[in-house]
Amino acid sequence: MKFELATRNHAALTAVVESLVEQNIASRIAAKDHTLWGPAAESEASIRLGWVTSAQDSVALIPEILELRDEFRNQGISRFVLCGMGGSSLAPEVITKTAGVELVVLDSTAPDQVAAALTSLEKTAVVVSSKSGSTVETDSQKRAFETAFRANGISPTDRIVIVTDPGSPLDQASREAGYRVFNADPNVGGRYSALTAFGIVPSGLAGADIAGLLAAAQQISSTLGSDSLDNPGLWLGALLAKTPSPQGFKDKFLIETDQLGGFGDWAEQLVAESTGKEQKGVLPVVVTKSAPELANIPADTLSISFAAEISGSEDAAFEGSLGELFLLWEYATVIAGYLQGINPFDQPNVESAKIAARALLDSPVAAKAADFAVEGVAVTSYGFDVQGDTLAAAVQSLLDKVGEQSYISVHTYLNRAEYPQFEQLRDLLAKVSGRPVTFGWGPRFLHSTGQYHKGGPRQGVFLQITGEHGHDLEIEGRPFTFGTLIAAQAAGDAQVLLDNNLPVLSLRFSEPLSGLEQLKKVLG
Template sequence: MSDPLDDVAAAAGLAVFGAARVPGAGQAREELVAGGVPEKLSAKDPTLWGPAAESEAKIRLGWVDTFRRGRELLPQLAELKAELSDLTHVVLAGMGGSSLAPEVITRTLGRPLTVLDTTDPHQVRIALADRLLSTVVVVSSKSGSTVETDSHRRAYWQAFLDAGLTEAEAARHFVIVTDPGSPLEATAREMGAYVVLADPDVGGRYSALTAFGLVPAALAGVDVAELLDQAAELSEALTAEQGNPGLALGAALGAAARNGQDKVALVPDGTGIVGLGDWAEQLIAESTGKNGIGILPVVVESPDSPGASGSDVLTVSTGGSLGPGAVLGGGVPPDVAVNGPLGAQFLAWEYATAVAGRVLGINPFDQPNVTESKENTNRILAGGAPAGTPAFTTGAVEVYGAGSIRDDLASALRWLLTETVDSGYLAVMVYLDRFGDAAAAELRPLLAAAAGRPVTFGWGPRFLHSTGQYHKGGPQVGTFLQITGAVTGDLPVPGKPYSFGQLQAAQAAGDRQALTGRQRPVLRLHLTDRAAGLAQVLAAARTL
């Protein structure tokens, strides 16, 4: 492998190593420069992705300079933080772009933030019981109609009333972040909650440096002005044809996918940024996975974890800085390494993803397949889940699917691996409590080691707002392992005819319908006892 240090594109403390050595990247970059992309993108030219994408791009390019408008929020955020100084526990209720950036920001900078992006009743119940009267709930939804976020808002409102607060007192515990004119803005006004309106010209996955990223981070104690400064400093280089890290990274991502390396392993190198891969996963998958093509992001735990490389995988390590003597990729040579401050990282990856969309000939701002699982979920909630009979039951695990396998959990997993084609991937989709059932994440490296293919891992329904688009709109080469679990303490969604447990089950069933409708292999494991069943699944995976 070529030494990534042999080429560097750097500006404003952010450096992209190795991009020019990716096969085809030089040609892609020449095409981009010849098309005037750096200057046109910085000028927010909506014609860059073709006539079909122009109308969408016109209202989705605000991220190019949203960090400038973000500064207008700073006095408002300082005032809000002072006003709510007695509410020391910050909960963020949001999905996808509304939750992933704040989580990266607070994890990286060591500030406490409870992120609630689940419909698992166990996880929701625990959150509701945690320091309720000292909690401020940031309810974030661009559209204002996100079912998970609306359910969280309803549950917290009822919890505050049940704790003896008046409606006026309860309203003080909410900060609503949404687009101007959304249904959630109207609801917030009726509640009497504090409202922060976001930049309407920025799509959710590009919203890291808008109110969606800044409000919860600021309430959690982050100096968000520093993030804006970092992005502003980088932006000056993004108009350039040379020394442009965003252009170098975008050309590499697009060229790699165009030439068969259509999976990108996102590997933390241990130099100061925590969880960036989870944010970039949504950005890349939802932006590029459509029309049967796309780039599949694979978030890998560490540089030496299984699945960090492969013949059709572009390995990209990320970190905050490379100090003296530091080794690229945390000791495992990547194809590309991206290092620099978090605010600059956000802008660089957004820019690079838009550029990769240009290289691949797709619109990076729409998400045509996201609504499919949502519509399936709504039908199931209205009419009930279709009856299903397990192929077999072993211990605390009911097995659905698995071809002709009828009695052995390890064999069922092997069947799924054999269904994964040479150019394909395996997606592990887990509808459980991502804290209480955190051991489920151990499945990704175990299955990656056994499969010898890229394996992704997602908590449901969180991943539906991320890789869910790629699963349906990208290349149809995926195989899917879905894990669901019994609910022992369900929780009603106030004002709705369903519970969190029913909503979670409907979301899992709706997504299964979307995948099986595409004739994709789906193995579902239902844990009748979560702890015991998960232990069985992990034990079986270790034998593969």
């Protein structure tokens, strides 16, 4: 592991790290000291520190994973789909991308994205990952595959593999039904689960070198648990939580991960969901090398890059293997929580969006009606009035809400495999606004930055995009479809943001690509 710092506040940062060393913070984490984050966090922390030794504990799973991988290969099964949300999907996605092996990650309720995953079933096996099994997205995806397999004369128990906590409702029901089950460490929260069964089962089945991944993490474990000024976890934790700026401590940072695809999305969830609460926190902003923010970094923002040398614009650069980086960021995140006085293991605001979505599924008429529609775009504003009746007026009215410390967040509830062009909006909005911009695919971001948006500093300005999905898809045994589910999730989240006094502009496109072109023209 190599790391370099070029922050202008190096002296202040050094003082923070020296204090962490004096307090034995790293070794206390390594010893799983659940008292570190204060009395209020003790009960949660006492059952959430298993990740510290996951790299060692998970080695025992490798033989069974590889045996099942070979069994599938001998049956001609070469396509693997992962049904999971948040930590259950983000880590396997970056592991398999880095390894150069194929894994179809289904972390959406967009009916066309689900339908696209329900193909090539003759050569497909599915991993369903959920700590409890109660996550509505994952449960719905599992039902869709069960229905599809049966319709094609394939037994679901032959093709679906379950990853869950021991004794969970999903664990019990799956074993009774005859599914193959891998149990994860119950003392690890979802976003810290990269090196547990949630990370290595789907990755190993798809062909990634999971033994090498765990070995790399084990190799750096002693360094990250040491009370030393050479510990990169202490420096990164201090950088995230305690880097001074003219406006106080920096609370947003730019992650440039061009050379490590998918890692930014994983780190985004880990840091935002762990720290974004009590109107505090750190917001990761995932960018590419061409991002407008990197050319003119705002005063309340810092820049971090991976697998690269310091180029002069970054505050810090880290170079290491994926296993090392996973454990580094887990240590740094809980250290940042300690420095900010935050419990890094709970997510008190995530449930609010789920409750709102459920209410709208039960009573769809409660959804807010559109303010107006123009040229195939239905416009709905939450928390502010649109000054005009055009798309340009709606966008400008939202941008008028952007202040000197704001960030903009784009939430796109569409098929991310079909419409990757929507990610262009991130750079366009950053250029127009001069502020950091995050981009999230709905509903997966609800299990990621969704906690920060509602629990962190009240600085967000939100652009929500929804659209037609081509066709809907039934969910066996449920009174709602995938189309109604994703619509309820979008409308429910917008309402919860409004309840937190945050402005939201929702745009529904009758034809997504045409609507995107209109929006790009407005942004100029």
